[in-house]
Amino acid sequence: MTTNITDLTSIRDEIVDEIPDALSVSRVTFEGPRLIIYTETPRKFAERGDIIGHLASTFRKRITIRPTAESRLSPDDARSRILDIVPDDAGITNIEFYPDTGEVLLEAEKPGMAIGRRASTLQEITEDVGWTPEVLRTPPIESSTVANVRSFLTQERAERQELLEDIGKRIYRTPSQDTEWVRVTTLGCCREVGRASFILSTPETRVLIDCGDKPGAEGEVPYLQVPEANPIADLDAVVLTHAHLDHSALLPLLFKYGYDGPIYTTAPTRDLMGLLQLDYLDVAVKEGRVAPYESEMVREALKHTITLDYGDVTDIAPDIKLTLHNAGHILGSAVAHFHIGDGLYNVVFSGDIHYRDTRLFNGASNDFPRVETLFMESTYGQDGDYQTDQEDSERRLYELISETHDKGGKVVVPSFAVGRSQEMMLVLEEGMREGTIPTMPIYLDGMIREATAIHTAYPEFLRDGLKQRILHEDDNPFLADQFQQVDGGEEMREDIASGEPCIILSTSGMVTGGPIMSWLELLAPDPKNTLVFVGYQADGTLGRQIQSGQREITLDKGRGGADRVELRFDVESVSGFSGHSDRNGLENFVRSMNPRPEEILCVHGDERATDQLSSALYRKLNLRTVAPRNLETFRLV
Template sequence: MGSEIQEIKNTIVQRLPSRVQVAKVEFEGPEVVIYTKNPEIITENGDLIRDLAKDIRKRIIIRSHKSVLTEPEEAINRIHSIVPDEAKITNISFDDVTCEVIIEARKPGLVIGKYGATSREIVKQIGWAPKILRTPPISSEIIQRIRRTLRKNSKERKKILQQLGNRIHRPITTENEWVRLTALGGFREVGRSSLFMQTSNSKILLDCGVNVAGKDDKSSYPYLNVPEFVLDDLDAVIISHAHLDHSGFLPYLYHYGYEGPVYCTTPTRDLMTLLQMDHIDIAHREDSPLPFNVKHVKKSIKHTITLDYGEVTDIAPDIRLTLHNAGHILGSAITHMHIGDGQHNFVYTGDFKYERSRLLEPAVAKFPRIESLVMESTYGGHEDVQPTRNDAEKDIIKTIYQTLERKGKVLIPVFAVGRAQEMMIVLDEYIRHGIIDEVPIYIDGMIWEATAIHTARPEYLSKDLRDQIFHMGRNPFISEVFHKVNGIEERKDIVEGEPSIILSTSGMLTGGNSVEYFKWLCGDERNSLVFVGYQAEGSLGRRLQKGWKEIPIKEEGKTNVYHVKMDIKTIEGFSGHSDRRQLMDYVRRISPKPEKILICHGDNYKTLDLASSIYRSYKIETKTPMNLETVRIQ
């Protein structure tokens, strides 16, 4: 390790102009940090750093040495004189551990400036390296909490990153001769996704989810008790996206002593924190506590390293990680791993959507290299063909129009992340164009906070949405048609009031405020309930889909029966998953073609059906491992 950092330091010193005073060079996690007494010389020569990073094949960060930093009060004055008022700076704080100034602004692009000119000027004038963050147009409690946690624990985080730097850059002990995958959850089932990868030199966990519909510990959590899974030996955890069936068990690792990193995109970190906190809160209210608590969620935040799509990062001595857009929810990622010196390239799709939606771009299908692929099969059965988005939208608009005509209310139970925001965009557009009447749209439950996180990360949204937000100055999420619901009194007013549309969690009517609205609205035949997402077996949503007209619900120790007169409608086509056609099309178009495909995240029949169809159509070797099976992929 010592020799590698020395080698890199020597290369840096040789390549930088002689007038650059390098104070020290350190590894902080996967990054090389250069501390210098005159950072402006380097920041003014971006090509030099880009070439250097390419040369040593590392991510490079430039920071000032403490001796050249301007006093905070003076630094704030200078920042305000450099950055135009239109940037709308909302907060400036200083991190003297990393020598960074954290600038939060409504329009961060104006703090960066054209080709980074403004941020370079900031470095030149004050020495502090600017870390520029977006202030979301909808205030987000979770984002504020995460930023506070990182600020308060900056010293501890730097220590964590330095230790991680040593671990990542340790010498390779044996030649890379094999790669093995062990299915720990989410194989031939949906829920508790978890996949354990081992090479001759490293061990990586891909996803760590829970099955929220599980009856007991055995069916709810991944099989982390396999003998080869040892927390102390784990190099990294990669989380593909924020849904609980992929991220919900992550805090458990920290409860049991994991001290290593988590890699994911920034929206995934923010959204999974929101969902994990909510999961703990619900479990507490229902008096069924989880095997971890809020303290472990905070610990995971301190250990999380966020990556942008396309950013290549060392995560172990023999593994480089790149995340690509998966098109499923905000920040969802397809994981590409380059193992050894090019011996094997592995791709894990997580949940993905191979179609452009109003919210997101379609999943990436082109990779530099790929030998093996693990892909989901939620809708992998040959009958799983969904209507087009266009048809689905026509269907929901027709249902809303008819309900409002008869002076009814429309209840749409939705998942807080993904489906809710897709609905908001659709409804805003059709109201704006006068296709449906302008009625209030009430947003209830966790949706508002999840939407706030979407507004903080517009760069992850679809091109059409980005154009609306950045170039046309229109953000559909903050449209005046949406009203945040605050408390039970307001709910009663909504139910007794004029015709309206209600978006509320939970999406399967398994709890939350959507159940309360259902109880209030179900007895009136003018009203409609519209399902736009999957309804699991056993859920209240599934019973209504099956045509139940009498619904028993336990309340305060007794069972009340609700008589259903409202119109119940299911509209397919809004799913964040690829349907059967898209899954087959993805394999047809993926480039280059993998030699081996493993199928996960689907029930037994769908997994087998998709695997055999892929083999018949494309003659690619396919496998459908069961949980606890290990497959050698190299």
């Protein structure tokens, strides 16, 4: 890797030439993709709000203004002034000062009021106290994950600042080679679902996209040992499309192998990633398996994460810009657009997408400045993979719940903690609120409550109407009285199983472990009960076996013990709630893309799904298509 670094002294001189004489610049540095300008006149910068936009446009970089120590009030004086400036209705719950950077973090129940119209309150804070304010939302539902992530990043702030400066130097180094070609190597998720991973390469740069496990297939991990991925320590960047374990589970392993660079993703994905990875380790221990990495590596991954908002165009290497777009799949999920070279080539990785709006999210974005090649998920890409219309799906779910309730039974729904559970919560809350189904307890087992709390911390990533309800109408459906956390362990589960009719949402979504195994044992013997699948069941999982008709299963009890369980309850599947687009949605995503790609590689689906989707897109849209295998390298230009 070249060590030639853009001359910061020259950049400082150019900035000084661009700004009025009344504004000072004491130092400039890079922190990750941001250009940081330290000034002794932060108040004057705040008064001239147009200056930052002008500098960002001139230097084509994201810019942050920070005050020097001499230019700001003491934390005690600044705190009292901030509380005078910010309206009481904003609900400030915490104020943290960071003297090393001159930033002040405000946590507020209503961050919009703390920010002010067109950031007027933030500007007033800077003008009055000199500190640079940042505002975060206080989750309406207490989240240990959000609190722990924020606390950890606070503790690591000084080390993280040093890390970001090093990353910035790498991003803005002088390229040692011209970008004459672009290649992608498939390290996983080709002709299979799971272990998503790709290497995007140029003569100058190597970027890893996703690094997940394979559900129901212990030991099948991405092919990180191949030459295209090594040395892992010299990767320029990692991009994570979303937090599901088949995309994120093995990211901490990179740090075990010496990687010390950035992970780019959205803020909610960062938090969910930490939650799911720690649970991944916990499940491995409970099942007697050797975990692939220690929990310390999860914290290392969090420390190296750089969060981006949808639509931010961000330099991640000397010859690559990244933009994340809404994927509509789960909270914070992203379609990743890579602009390579000086207009040389554009590649899009869809991640997992849901093209139409759902109750929870706006549909996936497919409008890009340019795109030549698309790597497209194909989970439901087979001929005949058509999901029921969402209204029909909800109607069928309501019927099953009412029928089971009338029999005196219980409905158990295996559900992914992130995404499907929150979608189910919205459907059930509305059904009970409107009297479509009887009001009864809805028990949340596993990580569902914690994942829901993270959703409430980031309502700006939710569907427009839901965001409006939460932010402006003070109507948060996730706080409905019916939702109750299962926090009493096996004894509480037994009480629920022997009690009145209810609904249980339980992890894991593919019945590969977790509390759903207890619910199978407790509820399966009673034919009055109903098991309802609402999400994808991958090949090789117990969920797929049950869905396919198996009515006697073995439940692993640990320490070599196992029980045979006869499934006497009803087993139903209701499509239409998946976080993935069906065959029509996948075709429509491509058909309406602006611009339409020249070539599509169909990945993240079993062999039939990738082959059939690839063939259909070729026939119907006259596009070059490929259904690649793992360990293939494609030269794109």
